[in-house]
Amino acid sequence: MTSLADGDWHRLHPASPVLRGGIFVFALLGFVIANLRERFVDVVFGIPRQSGDPLDEIYERGAVGWALLIAAAILIVILIAFTLSWRMHTFRVSDESVEVRSGILFRSHRQARLDRIQGVNIVRPLIPRLFGAAKLEVSVAGQDANVQLAYLGSALADGLRRDILQLASGARQPRPVAGESVPEAPLPAGDPAQIPADTATAAHAGRRQALNDYATSRVGEFLAPELDPDAAPPESVVRIPVLRLIGSIVFSGFTVFVAVAIVALIVSVIVGGSEWLLIAIFPGLIASIGYYVSRFTKSLRYSIAGTRDGVRVGFGLLTTSNETLPPGRIHAIGVTQPLAWRPFGWWQISINKAGHSTNDGAAGQAATTVLPVGSLTDVAKVLELILPGFALDEQRVLIQHGLISRGGDDGFRNAPRRAAWLRPFSWRRTGYAVSAGAVLLRRGVLSRELVLVPLARLQSVGINQGPVRRRLRLATARLHTVTGPVTATLGVLDVGEAVRLLETVTAGAVASAESDTSHHWSRIDQDPAPTPRPASPVGPAAAAEVTS
Structure with missing residues (x-):
């Protein structure tokens, strides 16, 4: 068993609050970048900015100090909220269940019994993949009974899934005795802790090597196949050719709907006098392109293979998913x-x-x-x-x-x-x-x-x-x-x-x-x-x- 399946309470990845609420962070960054872009265009190309720019209003009113103070207060509140959310979100894996406690003002306690587990799914969205994080979801029999751990380190998620399936299979292993020393894992090559402190050049080389190792590991995790070679056969039992995948998406019921919409749009343009039909249909046709692209990318790298703990199904190009269905x-x-x-x-x-x-x-x-x-x-x-x-x-x-x-x-x-x-x-x-x-x-x-x-x-x-x-x-x-x-x-x-x-x-x-x-x-x-x-x-x- 790994240290996460020892029956004690553990915390998620420190970046979990930011990854879960990342949309708000990206919205704030988008607002700042948009205003900075307009200022950059004004300075370089001399193109005047549009009136009503928020930063100009703040500067003209002499409220720069108050604006910076409010921005700093908001950042501090967000930082405190994220930190409290991370500290209050804990989980543990015992011989009988997987439990998750979360919430600051309103506390919740979810429990998934191991004998009712229907599958364990590891999802790696694009942004968390860049940080080496993954979401582990334990699917349980019952209405809205699933338990999610978002997010864990990618390697830790794989190890924890293996432990949960092993416990659910009926196998039991002795846990470490309280107070027993656990051997520490060796430090990776090039770690600064292994470099003499009195040699500045060696320390700099060690930090550079550690950074290279980190970047290499992130790239390796990003390009790794969905089937873990240590848990499943290296080759998928079934592979879906790209042309077959494209054909299955094209020859689908949704394509019939799109074809009817296109015909109706052409008729409205030829006949005329049906501008409302053009307004209603055209945005949907634009959105259908995203639908086709999404279905195509989500089906790439499809894989299925048998393991000792059930059937493992993986797929996805940017956001990947890998689910194990126990026997x-x-x-x-x-x-x-x-x-x-x-x-x-x-x-x-x-x-x-x-x-x-x-x-x-x-x-x-x-x-x-x-x-x-x-x-x-x-x-x-x-x-x-x-x-x-x-x-x-x-x-x-x-x-x-x-x-x-x-x-x-x-x-x-x-x-x-x-x-x-x-x-x-x-x-x-x-x-x-x-x-x-x-x-x-x-x-x-x-x-x-x-x-x-x-x-x-x-x-x-x-x-x-x-x-x-x-x-x-x-x-x-x-x-x-x-x-x-x-x-x-x-x-x-x-x-x-x-x-x-x-x-x-x-x-x-x-x-x-x-x-x-x-x-x-x-x-x-x-x-x-x-x-x-x-x-x-x-x-x-x-x-x-x-x-x-």
């Missing part, structure tokens, strides 16, 4: 293909998990998107990471049929022909299969979709009939999981198949939950015969529902 925290998986992507064979993978990161995921999408765009081969590799039981050839064939098959005798139990009254185009592809401890639901013909739900994560299953489906001897089936972008529902299914699905899934979910130990994954190696325990931090499936 047993994924409740549902959705593989989708929009109609515009079908000629290229592209797919997207989203997941449901009990906790949600407050930061955007790849391509600026929800943090539940683990593969923004990929081929069938990429989909198979990612599914093998997040569902290790689907690495066999039989499961690969079943997944392929669930994605591209048009229906028929392909391993899925499909809807009957009479379902065409309600699903005239997609009834052939509507069906389900159960394999390797998971349920597969296949649906959609224009926008194809395959949903996989691990039985150990299932909450309940229900089937219901309305008057129309009762007449057609059909039913609707739904597998209930935690809230997320993936919905495990089949709109039409034969009544007999719906009952069989209910019985099979209910029995399989209970059996899988009793034998699952992924919630404490490190104990598998320590105990060859682990005692069965509930698998899901939010409760395993044990309920079935039938309505008519």
Whole structure:
């Protein structure tokens, strides 16, 4: 364990208040620079400044002294507030939870239990990256239950994430005894403390070397890959080519909206008399450029790999994000293909998990998107990471049929022909299969979709009939999981198949939950015969529902 996971209270990076409230600092600097720029133009080029300049007003009124006094008082107040905010913002990591205390006038105390952790995300925004700082967010099951540590040193954040995941895995290590001396880390080469004090030249060289080492380390951290070579394989399992990334952004629903807006703008200019339409649409078109640039930069350097503590997903060019999803925290998986992507064979993978990161995921999408765009081969590799039981050839064939098959005798139990009254185009592809401890639901013909739900994560299953489906001897089936972008529902299914699905899934979910130990994954190696325990931090499936 590092010194930050010793159970004692610690403070964040000293620059945390400035980095969190940096927008106000940059606003103040922008105001000062704008006025200095006008004065520089006046002195160099002789261009008169506009009337009403704040600095001129202060000088003409003879209030320079008062202005400097007020500015100094404001800076002192800001400095005191930042210092108090930093001193009152502390955290600790114990064997049971991660706790954060903050606030000056109004105190708050947030606690994240280790057994409810759904993921640990390290975000490095552009400005904090320049200072070697990072934000660590612990995602926990529950509404608004996440805990953020903003900011820590970049290396300390990586080490603390490793310790939190190790504790959450069930592994325990003895902590240092109170009063026990801890060996200090050796000073870096060129540190002034190692240089003789009586040699001024050597001291100057040492300071210069220390400055060079600091600059080198900052550049190294800025250019470092999102996958830590010490914790994950050096190569990402899936890589997204730049042209594919650009194509996925262009052929999206937002592009359709932009195209309609451009057509409306052209028509308004040709026809005339619609200036209000020009005013309403043109700013949005300008903003859409920033949207495309943001999605592109946030998806660059995408990486995904398996570690001993779960699946690690990283992405981002300027602001980077690197999240670790521990085993047993994924409740549902959705593989989708929009109609515009079908000629290229592209797919997207989203997941449901009990906790949600407050930061955007790849391509600026929800943090539940683990593969923004990929081929069938990429989909198979990612599914093998997040569902290790689907690495066999039989499961690969079943997944392929669930994605591209048009229906028929392909391993899925499909809807009957009479379902065409309600699903005239997609009834052939509507069906389900159960394999390797998971349920597969296949649906959609224009926008194809395959949903996989691990039985150990299932909450309940229900089937219901309305008057129309009762007449057609059909039913609707739904597998209930935690809230997320993936919905495990089949709109039409034969009544007999719906009952069989209910019985099979209910029995399989209970059996899988009793034998699952992924919630404490490190104990598998320590105990060859682990005692069965509930698998899901939010409760395993044990309920079935039938309505008519």
